[in-house]
Amino acid sequence: MYHTWMRYFTPSPAHHRLGLVCLGVGLQHGTLPTVGPRTLDHHVAVVIGAGSGWFRGADGRTVPVTAPALLWLTPGVPHHYGPDPATGWDESFVDFSGPATTTYTELGYIEPDRPVVPLGDTAGARAAVGRIARAARRGNPLLEVETAAAVHELLVALRRARADVAPDGDPVLDALARDACRPLTVAEHAARHGMSPAELRTAVRRSAGCSPKDYLLGIRLGRAKELLAATDLPVAAVARRVGYDDPAYFSRLFTRRVGIAPVRFRAQQSRAVPGGWSDRIPDPEHPPTITGHGT
Numbered sequence: 001m002y003h004t005w006m007r008y009f010t011p012s013p014a015h016h017r018l019g020l021v022c023l024g025v026g027l028q029h030g031t032l033p034t035v036g037p038r039t040l041d042h043h044v045a046v047v048i049g050a051g052s053g054w055f056r057g058a059d060g061r062t063v064p065v066t067a068p069a070l071l072w073l074t075p076g077v078p079h080h081y082g083p084d085p086a087t088g089w090d091e092s093f094v095d096f097s098g099p100a101t102t103t104y105t106e107l108g109y110i111e112p113d114r115p116v117v118p119l120g121d122t123a124g125a126r127a128a129v130g131r132i133a134r135a136a137r138r139g140n141p142l143l144e145v146e147t148a149a150a151v152h153e154l155l156v157a158l159r160r161a162r163a164d165v166a167p168d169g170d171p172v173l174d175a176l177a178r179d180a181c182r183p184l185t186v187a188e189h190a191a192r193h194g195m196s197p198a199e200l201r202t203a204v205r206r207s208a209g210c211s212p213k214d215y216l217l218g219i220r221l222g223r224a225k226e227l228l229a230a231t232d233l234p235v236a237a238v239a240r241r242v243g244y245d246d247p248a249y250f251s252r253l254f255t256r257r258v259g260i261a262p263v264r265f266r267a268q269q270s271r272a273v274p275g276g277w278s279d280r281i282p283d284p285e286h287p288p289t290i291t292g293h294g295t
Contacts, residue, residue: 002030002088007136008095015144019100022147025132029090034082042097043110045158046071046081047129049122051089055081057115065089068119070158074112092129096151107209109155117162124157170207172200173215180219181243186212221257224250228262229269235262 006026015021023042029050037056048067055071056062058078065071065081067089073079075097083089104110111117119125128150135146176189184192189212190200204212220242227238239250255261260268 002028002032004028004032005133007133009136009143009147011144011148015148016098018098018145018148020096020098020148020151021144022094022096022132022151024093024095025129025136025147026091026093027129027133028092029088031085031088032083032091034080036080037078038080039076039078040073041075042095043075043101044071044073044093044095045125045154046073046091046093047119047122047125047158049090049092049126051083051087053081053083053089055079055116063116065116066118068122068161070117070119070125070161072111072115072117074110074115077112077115079115092126094129094132094151094154104155108206109159109209117158119158119161120163121161124161125154128154128157170203172203173207176204176212176215177219180216181223181241183243183245186216189216217253217257220244221254224254224262225258225265228266238262 004026005028006024008024009022011021011023048065048069048071050067052064052066054062055065056079071079071081083091101110105112131150131153132147135143135150140146172193175193179189179192186200187197190197193200195203200212204210204215208215210218224238224242227233227241228235231238233241235251236247239245239247242250244250244253251262254265258265
C-alpha cells in the first residue's frame with residue numbers, strides 16, 4: 001500500500017523570466033511503484049526521508065539508496081529507481097526548471113554527476129517542500145512566485161544538508177573567513193592549513209562553489225562596504241583594513257566588482273554610524289522593542 005499527493009503547475013513565460021520556476025511538488029510514502037526507465041526535460045529533487053531502495057542511472061549501475069538521501073534527476077539523463085518492495089520509503093519531490101539551474105550547477109548546488117547524495121537530515125528540505133505544498137492551494141494568486149522562491153530555499157537546504165558538509169560550517173572556510181583581510185596570497189593561506197594551493201582550491205570549491213580567490217574577495221569587499229557605509233575612514237584606510245596596501249588597486253577592484261567607485265558607494269549609503277555597526281546578529285523573530293518619545 002502507498003499514499004500519494006501531488007500538484008503540477010504551468011508557470012507563464014513571464015514567470016520563467018524569474019530564472020527559476022517550480023513545475024510540481026509531491027509527497028508520497030509506502031511501497032511506491034518503480035519510476036522509469038524514463039528521461040525528463042527538467043530537474044527534479046527527490047528527497048528520501050525514511051526507508052531504502054535503489055537507483056539506476058545512465059551508466060546502468062544499480063546503486064543502493066538509504067535514507068536520508070537525495071536523488072538528482074537531471075534533464076536528458078535516463079533514470080530508473082524505486083523503494084524496497086518490502087519496506088517502501090517516505091519521499092517528497094519537487095520538479096523545477098529555468099536558466100538559474102545552470103548557475104546552481106556551476107556552484108555545486110545541483111550535482112548531475114552525483115545522482116544519489118547522502119544527507120545528514122531532511123528537516124530543512126522538508127520545510128521548503130512544505131512551503132511549496134501550502135502555496136499549491138487552488139486559486140492562490142501568488143502561486144508561481146511563492147513556489148519559485150521556495151525552490152531557491154530548497155536548493156540551499158539540500159546543499160546545507162549534504163552528509164559531507166559539517167552542520168556547523170566548514171573549518172577551512174571558517175579559517176579563511178577569519179584571515180580574509182590579512183594580506184596573504186592563496187598559496188600562503190593554503191600553507192597555513194598544511195595544504196597545497198590545488199588542495200585548497202578543491203576544498204573551497206566543494207564547500208563554497210567558487211575559487212579561494214573569489215571567496216576571499218567576497219568577504220573583503222563585504223567588509224569594505226561596511227566600513228565605507230558605517231565609518232568616515234578614508235578610502236586608503238579602508239583598503240588597508242581589508243588587506244590592500246595599494247589604495248588605487250583597491251579602488252579599481254572595488255569599482256570593477258561592485259559597479260561604482262568606493263567614494264560613490266559611500267555617498268549612496270549615507271549611513272555613518274558613530275562607533276561602527278553592531279557585530280551582533282539580530283533575531284528577526286524577536287526584534288528589539290522601539291519606544292517612541294515625545295507627544
